[in-house]
Amino acid sequence: MLISRDFLSMQSIQTLGAQVYFYQEAYAQLSNHLKGSNYSSVFVLVDENTEKDCLPILLEKVEQLQKATILRIPSGEENKNIATCLQLWESLSEADADRKSLMINLGGGVLTDLGGFVASTFKRGIDFINIPTTLLAMVDASVGGKTGVDLGPLKNQVGVIREAVMVLVIPEFLKTLEERQLVSGFAEMLKHGLIQDFSYWQQLSKTQQFGTLEEHIHRSVSLKNQVVMKDPTEKNERKILNFGHTLGHAIESYFLNESEQETLLHGEAIAIGMVLEAYISSKLTGLPEDQLSDIKTTFKRFFKSVVFTASQIESILNLLRYDKKNSYGRVNFVLLKSIGEPVIDVQVPEDLLKSSFAYYME
Template sequence: MKSITSSSYAVHFNETAYTELNAHLKKANYSKVFILVDENTHNFCLAPFMAEIEGDYDFEIIEIEPGEIYKNIETCTQVWEVLSELDADRKSVLINVGGGVVTDLGGFVASTFKRGIDFINVPTTLLAMVDASVGGKTGVDLGALKNQVGVINQPVMVLVVSSFLQTLEERQLHSGFAEMLKHGLIQDANYWNDLKILNNFTQLDHLIHHSVTIKNKVVLEDPTEQNLRKILNYGHTLGHAVESYFLESPEHELLLHGEAIAAGMILEGFLSHKLTGLPYTELETIKKVFLSRYSKVEFSKNDITEILKLLKFDKKNSHGNINFVLLKKIGEPQIDVKVPQELLEQAFTYYKE
């Protein structure tokens, strides 16, 4: 499968990924090679990954706890301290083998350790393959608030090896699939139409490649998210608020990222119908597709009040305004849309119907 070239690095797939990694390690002459994993990827992904590395390198494995609740500065501090204790220098490299938590956090750790060392992302979840490891966004959460601290910094390369998907539960695959559906909604109606009828996850390689291509095209045009790149946040303004609320609320079960974003895309689909012209038939299709794949999230009146309070922390906000990405139609987004408070509450009513 053809590699995808971004601004300063490339995304390599399957066999080509290991060929390019080995060539790079041989050429770069790193002083030490650090590999960041969480408990899950240590158990299921590290051994097959290491088996493909050719050559004798000074490896050190760093393991963190799995899950979004550990994507924070405290975990970063632990990793920075381990790097220091193990004599990492500016000619070291950090290879992040894991899902979005590992690649986001690992990229941030590498970008800030000794003012920046090389890092390589090896996403092992569908979500990380199509979203978290592409585009140079790194960072961690601030309490329950998503991705409040971070930098945009590009990896040396990204390696997408689809065999790692065999280690995932189906719920995790569905979480990543939500981001792929989003790519169709914001850029490619034909892709959306193909994905909405997909009934199994056995042949995903070409679809992953297409999603990475869509995201890479957007990022190349707007690497620092001044305009176009904002479209990648469709469903995320409310979706991130939902995810954050469920993360910090002890009486609710945690939602995976894709599950929260799926709800967010229905909610913001309703706003799109009201404000930017999304046809009602397309809104109903969006709702039907997501609710056929993702369990409906139960929201009490108090839940909705608390979720809406979290919108003020959204990263797209400016000058006190909450800015939404909405759809004019499937495949055609509109950025920086202001939404009246009463419509936000109506969106939850529509979602619950």
């Protein structure tokens, strides 16, 4: 039997509190865990997409889940709120969930963030397992233990940091994703290169076919995990993961609130954020011009350009001050000295923020 190179390289990754398993091993480990753990009841949280596309596969591969109770929430960031949590807490109570119950979150980042929060707070915390089903959730939400929900327009305003007991990365689930969703996750992978690994950035920026991205998932999870392990509570080092996110989050929130606008996916918003923050880096922290230009060209090749009006830019900058990472009313940025060399806690003058949008739209 031939075992592919990819499969052999997919060693499981030990995070702070969880083990991340890949491919076929993921199913086997879940089965073993269920056999060994003596849970009083098991719940699987799905949305309408993962119920249709992923749940049947999971139930076929992991027999013990046939008896699990299925909990359903509607997909979409607009449902990532306390009202949805309340419904789930009540559903768990009604189904007699107790402290020895297990919750399996099967979905994208919205679902795993929300499901993780509900599990972390139900009866002061029950075990949960994340099975991310989008590329973004696989490379980004799978490690680090961040859970949370939005409060009106403010993203992840309520949450806790608590690790899943196990994370399963099963690239098979990506087959049902639209290309736009894949590309959104690709933005976070590119970020892992920009903040940590120049050669990875070079490799990814040459990507021709998104279908081949899955072979890089393991490397991205591993890169992110290295950062999180060094600084679990985001005092210092971990902040580098926010590269592109300071402006990116504000852009994402803005488009989410404006019902007339087409919503930007998370990766699409932070792709813009990374170009803007690369420009600011070239002015404040010495990012070389050729690298700046490489960054802009690469993102423009993979992501559709967005045109911002002056009043839109104004609104986005107003949202910045609500970003949860800002202390003392100041906005702190992660910038780059060069690709692979980030700097944290940089403050940026107002005029540079505006001119970064001009550079992006040039």
